[in-house]
Amino acid sequence: MSEPKSAPAEALLSLENISLSFGGLKAVSDVSFDIRKGEIRAIIGPNGAGKTSMLNCINGFYHPQQGRITFKGRTRKSMRPHEAARGGIARTFQNVALFKGMTTLDNIMTGRALRMKRGVLWQLLRAGPALREEIEHRRFCEEIIDFLEIEHIRKTPVGKLPYGLQKRVELGRALAMEPDLLLLDEPMAGMNLEEKQDMSRFILDVNRRDGTTIALIEHDMGVVMDISDRVVVLEYGRKIADGVPADVQGNQKVIDAYLGVPR
Amino acid sequence: MFYREAGQFKTSYAADMAIFPIRQDRIAMLLLLAFAFAGVPLLAAFHVPPFNSEYLLRAIILPFLILSLAAIGVNVLIGYCGQVSLGSGAFMAIGAYSAYKFNTGIPGLWLPPLPTLASILLGGLMASIAGIVFGIPSLRIKGLYLSVATLAAQFFFDWLFLRVKWFTNYAPSGSVSAPELSFFGLTVASPVEKYLLALTFVCVFALGAKNLARGNLGRQWMAIRDMDIAAELIGIRPLAAKLSAFAVSSFIIGVAGALWAFVYLGSWEPLAFNIDRSLQLLFMVIIGGLGTILGSFLGAAFILLLPIALSQLPAAVGLKISTATITHLEFIIFGSLICFLLIKEPLGFARLWQIGKEKLRLWPFPY
């Protein structure tokens, strides 16, 4: 499903020579790649390859010691998390990071926090503009809830939901931010085939319908080959391959990395 | 059978977002308010027992209302925003002493004596400012360490109001008396009047707190409480969210402190707001239910009524228990209940109440 896009889209985000280490441990060394507007970009690699660390650098959770990040034409050494959020980067986490005491609906509504502008006094009265704003955003979130087919758990505290549904709610919260760039860290981990198919469909829909650019970490090669436009492969913090799925699949280094050939 | 929402379909988000979406709840609430605002004063006026006894209004219902208000404030900070504070007593004291100073005039600042209502609200504002200042460490420190910092606030203000005589207008005994309470020309003096005054404050503040809690700001507080890192990554600023919780919470606690001093105690000393008060409020929100407005009321009722029940019940059934034993019993019950709730049901009585309602919705069918 990797039809070539008509015009070579410009890069939405580019990473140049990113290096990140924790004490002596090099999690990412000298990695460069870009993410083009409107594409689904997969990041793959064996466990501990530095994939999550890479996403953490992109949305400002980690600050790389070296390298440059250019997002929407602005170059920075690193970002602050809320800057990234304001700039239109949303993400989900490898081990779900939802607000456990809040309902599905409230979790998704927090994704609208940045867009809700009414002052505290109006909120105190919950009337006039504040009520209108609340309803308007509620409507938006209900559309997401419909889209993700989670109407039945709208008012359930998310801590009680099974893992697969939590992953969906987390995607919903990220979508509520109407991001330009959506980072998904193993959105299908621990899911059965059917759940994976649903999730793949949601991801493709978001990409096609809203034109949201997506960067996704995934271990299931079938899914990666199916839905991504381009793939970057990391191993021991280094980039070992980058290209369309068919090329990457045939790449000897990638095959070795996954088969664990000693080097 | 009667408590059921079948047939009540919500056709708009506004209806679904209403404070009591189920009709029976709305009716019950209106009845309760009507009884509280009109029924109780009428019954008292016609000397209908038990409302003919001044004791009930003055010594049970009045403190219940004011401490419920303080518990709502504590719940905003601890229950909704997850910042555990042991300094609630201090913020009550700030509200009380500031209101006293504004109410008696501050010549040094060319401030004439202000009306009662303005003084009480300014008392809340002062507590709010202090809350923000003492909330700043919450950006760096969390959990236990933050509680210790708020504990420091508690001891600091205990000391301040005891030692700096300016706050007590140089009263030789250290105890101060509130001037006459007057609101827009109406004097509030009798137990019924005081009761209505406290009731009005509690209703207005409870509604405001509920509105904030279920709006954008409240969701930000809860997001910070449940997972501050994720909250930050979706663009919520921890600074703004935490400090706003400190500000709102201490404002409510400050107003409650001013009411406690002016309306309930009448005259008071710093001891009225010491660490015991802070712990009492903390227990109220844990037992009543963290993160619920209803829980603040349930917790306050329980903590105030248990000692009374313990002192009356054994005598009523003819048992002789010494007061010392009763106090011990109180501690044992509170302690074990708190342990039980923290482990089993962190949402406290409010959650049990909800479970009860859900059961009732299905009743008499088991499913």
Ligand SMILES: Nc1ncnc2c1ncn2[C@@H]1O[C@H](COP(=O)(O)OP(=O)(O)OP(=O)(O)O)[C@@H](O)[C@H]1O
């Ligand atoms: N906060 C941290 N402190 C110390 N070391 C870390 C930290 N985060 C990641 N690492 C280390 O960096 C390396 C890369 O980790 P990362 O989580 O990015 O891998 P990954 O590719 O996402 O792996 P997985 O497929 O298991 O999720 C690992 O060796 C990990 O132990």
Ligand SMILES: [Mg+2]
């Ligand atoms: Mg990872």
